Amino acid sequence: MAEEKDQRYDPAVIEQKWQERWAANPRLYAAEPPTSSKPKYYVLEMLPYPSGQLHMGHVRNYAIGDALARQMWMRGYNVLHPMGWDAFGLPAENAALKNNTPPRQWTLGNIAAMKRQMQRIGYSYDWATEITTCLPDYYRWNQWFFLRMYEKGLVYRKKSKVNWCPECATVLANEQVVDGCCWRHEETKVEQRDVEQWFLRTTAYAQELLDGLDKLEGWPEKVRTMQRNWIGRSEGTEVDFFLATDDIVAGSTDAPAVFSPKPDTVRIRVFTTRIDTIFGATSVQLAPEHPLVTFFASADAALKAQVDMLLAEQKKAREAGDVGAIEKHGVPTGKFAVNPYNGERVPIWVANYVLMEYGTGAIMSVPAHDERDFEFARKYGIEIREVIQPAEDSVQNENGAKLLPFLSEEGILVNSGQYNGLPCAEAQKRLQEVAARSAFGEGKIIFRLKDWGVSRQRYWGTPIPMIHCERDGVVPVPYDKLPVILPEKIEITQQGGSPLARVPEFVNVTCPKCGGPARRETDTMDTFVDSSWYFYRYTDAHNDKAPFDPAKVQYWFPIDQYIGGVEHAILHLIYSRFWTKVMRDLGMVKNDEPATRLFTQGMVIKDGAKMSKSKGNVVSPDDMVARYGADATRMYALFAAPPDRDLDWQEDGVAGVSRFLGRVWRIVTRHAPIARGAGSAQPSSKTQEGGAPLRRKLHQTIAKITLDFEGRWHFNTCVAAIMELVNELQDADARLSAGEIPAPVVRELLTTLVLLLAPFAPFLAAELWEELGGEGAILNAPWPKSDPGLAREDEIEIPVQINGKLVSVVRVAAGADSKTTEAAALADGKVKARTAGKAVVKVIVVPGRAVNLVVK
RNA sequence: GCCUGGAUGGCGAAAUUGGCAGACGCAGCGGACUUAAAAUCCGCAGGCCUUAACCGGCCGUGGGGGUUCAAGUCCCCCUCCGGGCACCA
Numbered sequence: 020m021a022e023e024k025d026q027r028y029d030p031a032v033i034e035q036k037w038q039e040r041w042a043a044n045p046r047l048y049a050a051e052p053p054t055s056s057k058p059k060y061y062v063l064e065m066l067p068y069p070s071g072q073l074h075m076g077h078v079r080n081y082a083i084g085d086a087l088a089r090q091m092w093m094r095g096y097n098v099l100h101p102m103g104w105d106a107f108g109l110p111a112e113n114a115a116l117k118n119n120t121p122p123r124q125w126t127l128g129n130i131a132a133m134k135r136q137m138q139r140i141g142y143s144y145d146w147a148t149e150i151t152t153c154l155p156d157y158y159r160w161n162q163w164f165f166l167r168m169y170e171k172g173l174v175y176r177k178k179s180k181v182n183w184c185p186e187c188a189t190v191l192a193n194e195q196v197v198d199g200c201c202w203r204h205e206e207t208k209v210e211q212r213d214v215e216q217w218f219l220r221t222t223a224y225a226q227e228l229l230d231g232l233d234k235l236e237g238w239p240e241k242v243r244t245m246q247r248n249w250i251g252r253s254e255g256t257e258v259d260f261f262l263a264t265d266d267i268v269a270g271s272t273d274a275p276a277v278f279s280p281k282p283d284t285v286r287i288r289v290f291t292t293r294i295d296t297i298f299g300a301t302s303v304q305l306a307p308e309h310p311l312v313t314f315f316a317s318a319d320a321a322l323k324a325q326v327d328m329l330l331a332e333q334k335k336a337r338e339a340g341d342v343g344a345i346e347k348h349g350v351p352t353g354k355f356a357v358n359p360y361n362g363e364r365v366p367i368w369v370a371n372y373v374l375m376e377y378g379t380g381a382i383m384s385v386p387a388h389d390e391r392d393f394e395f396a397r398k399y400g401i402e403i404r405e406v407i408q409p410a411e412d413s414v415q416n417e418n419g420a421k422l423l424p425f426l427s428e429e430g431i432l433v434n435s436g437q438y439n440g441l442p443c444a445e446a447q448k449r450l451q452e453v454a455a456r457s458a459f460g461e462g463k464i465i466f467r468l469k470d471w472g473v474s475r476q477r478y479w480g481t482p483i484p485m486i487h488c489e490r491d492g493v494v495p496v497p498y499d500k501l502p503v504i505l506p507e508k509i510e511i512t513q514q515g516g517s518p519l520a521r522v523p524e525f526v527n528v529t530c531p532k533c534g535g536p537a538r539r540e541t542d543t544m545d546t547f548v549d550s551s552w553y554f555y556r557y558t559d560a561h562n563d564k565a566p567f568d569p570a571k572v573q574y575w576f577p578i579d580q581y582i583g584g585v586e587h588a589i590l591h592l593i594y595s596r597f598w599t600k601v602m603r604d605l606g607m608v609k610n611d612e613p614a615t616r617l618f619t620q621g622m623v624i625k626d627g628a629k630m631s632k633s634k635g636n637v638v639s640p641d642d643m644v645a646r647y648g649a650d651a652t653r654m655y656a657l658f659a660a661p662p663d664r665d666l667d668w669q670e671d672g673v674a675g676v677s678r679f680l681g682r683v684w685r686i687v688t689r690h691a692p693i694a695r696g697a698g699s700a701q702p703s704s705k706t707q708e709g710g711a712p713l714r715r716k717l718h719q720t721i722a723k724i725t726l727d728f729e730g731r732w733h734f735n736t737c738v739a740a741i742m743e744l745v746n747e748l749q750d751a752d753a754r755l756s757a758g759e760i761p762a763p764v765v766r767e768l769l770t771t772l773v774l775l776l777a778p779f780a781p782f783l784a785a786e787l788w789e790e791l792g793g794e795g796a797i798l799n800a801p802w803p804k805s806d807p808g809l810a811r812e813d814e815i816e817i818p819v820q821i822n823g824k825l826v827s828v829v830r831v832a833a834g835a836d837s838k839t840t841e842a843a844a845l846a847d848g849k850v851k852a853r854t855a856g857k858a859v860v861k862v863i864v865v866p867g868r869a870v871n872l873v874v875k
Numbered sequence: 876g877c878c879u880g881g882a883u884g885g886c887g888a889a890a891u892u893g894g895c896a897g898a899c900g901c902a903g904c905g906g907a908c909u910u911a912a913a914a915u916c917c918g919c920a921g922g923c924c925u926u927a928a929c930c931g932g933c934c935g936u937g938g939g940g941g942u943u944c945a946a947g948u949c950c951c952c953c954u955c956c957g958g959g960c961a962c963c964a
């Protein structure tokens with residue numbers, strides 16, 4: 020009975036043994052210093068939020084990175100493979116409310132638990148470089164960066180409309196609003212409030228962030244496209260309409276080339292990408308929040324009432340999240356604007372679809388050549404005037420009438436005075452020049468990207484190192500007073516505003532400038548600040564003089580491979596790129612971008628839906644590990660689907676992988692004595708050995724897996740290839756036992772199998788490596804090399820088709836030429852039977868691939 | 876609306892350059908071992924038709940067209956599903 024049990028693969032025993040051994044050797048996964056003679060390789064997985072337990076998405080993400088890191092070690096690289104904790108954030112405060120546990124205690128407890136899980140799963144992290152963003156030795160550098168950026172003019176304060184989540188009782192970044200609701204409370208509608216906020220000037224780098232995307236060839240095109248759209252560059256013209264006063268005469272038929280207003284005329288600046296259509300502008304539309312609207316309304320109670328309604332509508336729509344869906348509404352102001360190019364008077368409207376925060380908050384409305392303007396003009400009976408003659412007739416319907424609006428820029432100008440006949444592109448250039456020369460406009464590039472609001476009215480975050488003095492205004496905390504420590508004795512309540520404001524010892528300070536009484540800033544930083552530069556800190560995690568040593572960063576950066584979820588494609592990855600560029604301009608780093616290659620893995624789903632508590636389809640990694648072992652769990656995560664696709668979790672599949680690992684264990688342990696007996700003898704030339712087909716399969720497998728690690732990363736097929744190899748070994752089991760395969764070949768087969776398995780199932784690989792008498796840690800054993808001579812097939816099968824349909828398969832020598840292949844195909848019995856009495860019109864031979872006979 | 880990714884057996888998937896569709900695994904079925912079960916090992920396995928069986932035939936990668944000796948793969952049109960952005964002037 021006991022003997023039988025010994026015959027069984029027992030991951031619990033093996034994994035515990037190796038976990039203990041690895042824990043006893045903390046330098047195992049440590050990177051060598053920059054003086055290393057090995058080439059460097061920095062592989063990084065996105066650091067988790069310490070929620071308390073790993074989920075399957077983490078397990079998968081880290082299994083991918085771990086396989087890569089281990090393989091790179093075996094290939095002789097100096098690997099940096101760190102891990103840390105994105106430890107600030109709201110859940111800690113929520114937990115404090117719920118369980119009456121201090122946020123720090125809750126967070127650190129979670130970190131300890133998750134670290135245990137990671138170690139149990141056997142990820143190859145160098146824990147000596149671990150970082151925890153909620154500890155002062157980390158967040159002090161957030162404050163340091165904030166001050167440096169403040170000096171550089173990249174930090175400013177402004178009152179602005181912000182997204183307010185009533186649930187969190189705090190401000191959210193634009194990026195944290197999802198469909199009008201809070202990203203953490205999907206059911207809670209976000210309100211708009213005016214709050215004084217700290218901003219980072221991300222827009223200063225808008226163009227560079229955009230241009231940089233073209234060079235990031237190692238990033239998924241999807242992510243680059245998403246970022247391009249997010250940055251949203253628009254090239255166009257800003258142009259001033261003039262507020263018409265009584266002494267301005269309506270445009271006459273022979274309008275002046277350029278209208279000259281009186282010097283004190285009020286200007287209404289609009290932004291357009293289609294200045295070439297300006298002669299078709301039949302109204303000017305203002306955003307309801309536009310200052311001029313406020314001015315008009317102040318003298319017109321009826322207008323004010325209508326504008327207030329528009330505002331209320333907009334607010335409601337914004338809170339509902341379907342801003343685009345509300346019906347286009349407008350109110351005429353009764354005022355007129357004058358087109359600067361021809362002096363034409365057009366009515367000024369207030370429209371609910373014009374956004375104050377984009378462009379100038381005012382537009383010229385050209386119904387004939389813009390979808391929204393068209394819809395609006397139709398609704399209110401505003402004139403629709405065509406000013407572009409399309410190049411083709413494609414915009415006509417069957418009756419020959421033009422389909423409006425006509426948006427294409429393929430055409431020439433009409434009804435546009437002296438500009439008639441110009442192609443659109445040419446007209447844009449000319450009209451822009453005229454505007455600039457006459458000082459009523461200019462070419463302009465605008466971005467949708469906004470500055471990054473980093474203030475949070477929350478406790479559990481990095482304190483913003485600023486002081487408010489009645490006399491001196493805003494005064495930065497001096498560098499030598501950093502860090503501003505987040506107080507720990509604090510009462511977390513559900514009341515709005517910052518909890519820090521209720522801690523007098525924290526708030527009341529003396530002004531660094533005048534020494535008078537002052538108040539400390541009580542807002543904390545967005546947690547995205549923490550994650551914008553954490554990967555630099557890993558290179559020098561214990562530096563207490565600076566965020567990092569630039570020399571170390573220069574050695575390790577850019578990150579060679581960054582791996583994480585696609586949900587961070589925009590926020591985290593744009594902020595990180597911004598931060599890198601700022602640090603470069605501060606002279607701290609030399610690289611322009613944080614990471615050369617980015618890999619976004621797919622989601623882990625179950626029963627067709629993303630795992631979530633509410634759906635009740637969450638699979639706990641702990642359960643899986645307890646039942647099938649860490650090796651089986653992580654290997655299944657790599658086997659069930661290619662890493663970039665969604666993975667459907669099927670527990671039976673984990674059991675299958677576990678069975679497979681058991682088979683490996685049995686085969687290797689059964690024949691290990693033969694392998695060990697071979698000593699260091701090398702297999703002799705293949706012609707003398709019975710093991711040639713097995714060696715062929717082995718070397719084909721090495722080649723396949725090695726190639727996949729080069730970038731395709733279809734680890735599912737890597738695992739499948741190992742399974743095929745094991746199946747062949749299994750088939751040869753009797754011959755192995757009978758000693759029909761030379762011992763050196765057995766040794767080669769088994770040790771190589773174990774080496775190939777090492778990135779995917781590190782515990783079992785380590786165990787079997789030891790069993791086979793392998794020297795040192797398998798992590799430092801060289802990755803096997805495929806011998807093409809041994810991998811080559813002697814004979815290959817060639818499908819033979821007749822008129823494209825498979826008829827037979829013939830065997831020919833590998834490398835056979837067209838003639839030989841054709842002869843073999845024509846000599847085949849089935850082929851002969853099919854072609855008897857018919858004319859073979861044509862024979863297509865693709866050597867090594869296929870033969871196709873065209874037969875009549 | 877715009878930008879993306881995807882659709883292949885009962886299920887997860889494979890086919891990297893157009894060349895035997897379904898590797899590998901799960902579930903299933905049959906057998907060996909066992910008093911029995913578990914575990915393990917061996918085998919079968921896309922669908923339909925035909926046959927006692929072997930053999931054989933036809934169909935088949937979301938739908939429709941096309942290019943090609945040859946299409947899961949390339950081109951055009953369409954449907955459905957996922958992700959991102961969205962009154963952006």
